[in-house]
Amino acid sequence: MAEIQTTGTGAQIADAGPASQQHDENHSKRWLILAVIGLAQLMIVLDVTIVNIALPDAQKALGFSNGDRQWIVTAYSLAFGSLLLLFGRVSDVIGRRAMFLIGLVGFAAASALGGSAPNFDVLVLARALQGVAGAMLAPAALSLLSTTFTEAKERATAFAVFGGIAGSGAAIGMLLGGVLTEYLNWRWTLFVNVAISVIAIAGAFSLIPRHPREANRPSLDIPGTVLVSAGLFGIVYGFSNAESHPWSAPGTWGFLLGGILLIVAFTWWQTRSKHPLLPLRVILERNRGGSYLAMFLTGIGMFGVFLFLNYYLQEILKYSPVMTGVAFLPMVAALMVTATISTTQLYPRMGAKILVFGGMLMAGGGMAWLTGISLTSSYAANILGPLLVIGVGMGAVFAPAMNAATSGVQAHDAGVASAMVNTAQQIGGSIGTALLNSLATTALTSYLVGKNASSQIVQANAAIHSYIVAFWWAAAIFGVGAIVCGLILRSGKPDPADPDAAPAIHA
Known part of the structure; x- marks a missing residue:
């Protein structure tokens, strides 16, 4: 039998001796481990949006102002985005399993506090604590995935599932948030994490193996x-x-x-x-650096579709929160299917370069297609097609980029390399929300100049104009990203004998 030993050149096979039986047992549980990791990742990404739809109800219940409302969202992203690299490195020091479990327990506790919050201040505190726990969980989850799946085909399948969850979690959060708010109570958008965490904790304790600490584990x-x-x-x-x-x-x-x-x-x-904390060798390798940039730019662009299409469906077409979530499901399905095909069939044959380049171009094309919306648009004729194209494009980017970003990294850098993936996406999302929102607001103000601003039709057209401007900018970001990432990423497929190796053919 054999066990995986990681060296500077990638994963190598060595004789396991007495450990072979335990290795076989752990290896047989790998798909159940993927389910646990995927559940935790889903909880992290859906919490970016699940509370958004519940905000109006929470505001009525706790009586906070419109100006304060943004802090329910910002508190989470601030803690999450600023602490990811720290906890990525801490997971390398104390162990990924330990960090994963600590993060799950912390997320459950913070969610319970938020769900029972008696006032605005406690709710903001709970959201910040959720962000801290998320920063513990995210890099640990991705690095556990990277070290659990080392065989090329299985690794591709695992990253397809993980990438699909990462890309679709925001849309799933909108649907789940709408259902929970409409049929139960806004507090359940937080309480639901307690149930998810308990299941994931039980799975992690029983399935994820303990690994002996490395003698050369990094210092903080x-x-x-x-x-x-x-x-x-x-x-x-x-x-x-x-x-x-x-x-x-x-x-x-x-x-x-x-x-x-x-x-x-x-x-x-x-x-x-x-x-x-972040050895520059981790980000200066071309495939990893290009993959981080792809996740960053996709994080910026994808918020164009989530943020402004959400506004358009609810404010212009008068969709309910639940129907708005349902409207995004075709995109989620397209993303999941494409992520699976890209990483299991295409990535082993061609590597990340072509997939990321083509995926970003498709996502940009879908955003450009969305600029055709109007007051009289219908879902089937004007929205479904662009959503499917965007889903296919993002599915072709997320999973291959995540795979390439965590390949070839030394074992004691696995946590911080994984943290960089989440950091790139999170910072990209934060920038995208603010940048596109600012551009849309400016466009709306300019549109109303010289017009009858009290007219509902004028107001609606102004809003649609602002969404279209945001979609064009998101399309441009995807387009520029395709070119830049296409130039940085290496050509060629990964070595099938070593999933952690660099591509066999270099640009």
Whole structure:
């Protein structure tokens, strides 16, 4: 029998000796482990949107203002985005299984607190704690997936499932949030995580094996941790603040500038530190760097469809929250099917370059197609087609990019490499929400100049014009992303004998 030993060149096979029986037992549980990891990942990504639909009901119940409402969303993204790299490295130090379990318990506790929140302050605190727990869970989940599946075909299938969940979780969150809010209570958008966490905790305890700690496990880089956590906080906060304040406000540009300077200082420090939090070798390898960039740009672009199509369906076409969630299901189905085909059939044959390039072009084309919406549009004629194209495009990007981003990394860097995937997507999403929302607001204001702003028809057309502007910008981001990522990613398929190897053919 054999066990996996990881070296700097990838996964190698070595004699296992007495450990072979235990390895076989763990290996036979790998698909159940995937189910547990997938459940945790679903909880993380759906919580980005599940509370959004419940916000009006929560606002009525707890009596907070429109200005305060954004903090229910921002508190989660701030904690999640700024702490991902820290907990990615901590999971390398204390073990991925331990970090996974701590994150699940923390998410359950925070969700229970939020669901029973008596006032606005407690709800915001609970959402921030959910973000902290999510930052523990996300990198641990992805690195567990990477180390559990080492055979090329099985690894492709596992990443197809994981990538499909990552890409569709926001839409699933909208549907589930609508159902829970409409038929139960807004508090159940938080309580549902307790049930999910309990199932995942039981599965993790019984299925995920304990691994002996590595002798050369990394030490924590405290200065690097402070710099990158503060820098990411500044960037996420600055873009979040842009949703309710002008870009010229000190609370917007000040935090953005400070965050960028801190990230520059962090990068410099990583070249000096004996135990860097994010070794630059992790991101400078072309396939991983290109994959992180693809996740970042897709995170920006995908919020165009989720945010503004949600507004269009509910405010213009008068869909209910539940029907709005149902409307996104064809996109989810297309994304899942494409993610599976891309990683199980196409990625082993051609690598990530062609898939990411083609997928981003398709997603951009779908966004451009959505610019044809109007007051008289119908779902079947004007929305279903673009959603299917966007779903196919994002499915071709997510799973292959995640696979390439975690391939070839040394075992003691697996957690931080996985954290970078989630960090790229989360920061991209935060930037996308603020940037596209700001562009849409400016477009709406410009449209109303010289028109009868009190007319409902004019207001509706102005809103549609703002959504169309956002869709065009999202299409442009996908288009530029396709070109840049296509230039960075290497050509050629991965070595089938070693799923962690670099592509066999180089550009």
